[in-house]
Amino acid sequence: MGRKRPLTHHRLLRDNRGAAVAVFGIGALAFLALGVRAVSSSVPAQERVGPAGVTEVVAPEEGAGQMPGAQDRLAQDELDVRVRRFLDESRRRWRDQNVPEEDGRLLYDLIVDHGYTRALEVGTSTGHSAIWIAWALSKTGGKLITIEIDEGRYRQALRNFEEAGLSDYIDARLANAHDLVPALEGPFDFVFVDADKDWYTRYFRAILPKLEVGGCFTAHNVRGRRTGWLREFLEVLESTPNLETEIRGSRRSGVSVSFKRG
Numbered sequence: 001m002g003r004k005r006p007l008t009h010h011r012l013l014r015d016n017r018g019a020a021v022a023v024f025g026i027g028a029l030a031f032l033a034l035g036v037r038a039v040s041s042s043v044p045a046q047e048r049v050g051p052a053g054v055t056e057v058v059a060p061e062e063g064a065g066q067m068p069g070a071q072d073r074l075a076q077d078e079l080d081v082r083v084r085r086f087l088d089e090s091r092r093r094w095r096d097q098n099v100p101e102e103d104g105r106l107l108y109d110l111i112v113d114h115g116y117t118r119a120l121e122v123g124t125s126t127g128h129s130a131i132w133i134a135w136a137l138s139k140t141g142g143k144l145i146t147i148e149i150d151e152g153r154y155r156q157a158l159r160n161f162e163e164a165g166l167s168d169y170i171d172a173r174l175a176n177a178h179d180l181v182p183a184l185e186g187p188f189d190f191v192f193v194d195a196d197k198d199w200y201t202r203y204f205r206a207i208l209p210k211l212e213v214g215g216c217f218t219a220h221n222v223r224g225r226r227t228g229w230l231r232e233f234l235e236v237l238e239s240t241p242n243l244e245t246e247i248r249g250s251r252r253s254g255v256s257v258s259f260k261r262g
């Protein structure tokens, strides 16, 4: 047993060097952990090259706030390559009243730019627009419900979704949308209607209460003379309170884009 020495500040530091090192180590680790959290919780939209020539702003994916793992990045990059290859190879094969590429890109941009995740499509056909929508949803962590009444087209769409690598993002239903749309629970934040035109207004009325504020309702083939169903549909859109509508998309077909503001 040695002689007791007075506990000076200097000695305290020296005798507790081990403890001090430990405390410092823990503090450093905590600092690093907090730092990483702070960085990860503000994961910004990322820029990535998407459809040829388009720089995507990628909304934080599901589980936003966590650093996207290298694995996830790799999987997303592989998916991008697969979808792009499928779209390139099938460019001249769409002949079932499918949307032109320009309109597919518009749907893609709307979803990615706004970070939409709960999408509904009425009128799948063989799946061209659904592929653009689902590709965008693969970035936002969302999913698409798409409805088709024709069994042959529905089955071809399933094959296309598989080939494009997007089946996991699509819930394809073989059904009459007249019955299914009113029965779907929602909510939705993105809707694309591209089926029987004379039913557009009814689809809109059935969907509007299930559309989230900030959500977007789009419809295809809205350019042309304002007569018949088109006149009725556009008048309903334009007279709906808290709905902002404009016509965008291809010159041949056109897409109405309506945002629900309240």
Ligand SMILES: C[S@@+](CC[C@H](N)C(=O)[O-])C[C@H]1O[C@@H](n2cnc3c(N)ncnc32)[C@H](O)[C@@H]1O
Residues within 6 Å of the ligand: 096, 097, 098, 099, 122, 123, 124, 125, 126, 127, 128, 129, 130, 147, 148, 149, 150, 153, 175, 176, 177, 178, 194, 195, 196
């Ligand atoms: C213009 S095409 C859709 C094209 C598709 N959006 C694309 O880009 O690939 C319209 C589709 O709506 C389907 N359709 C028409 N009436 C329907 C209904 N009542 N319920 C479900 N699908 C319907 C048709 O069979 C047709 O395949």
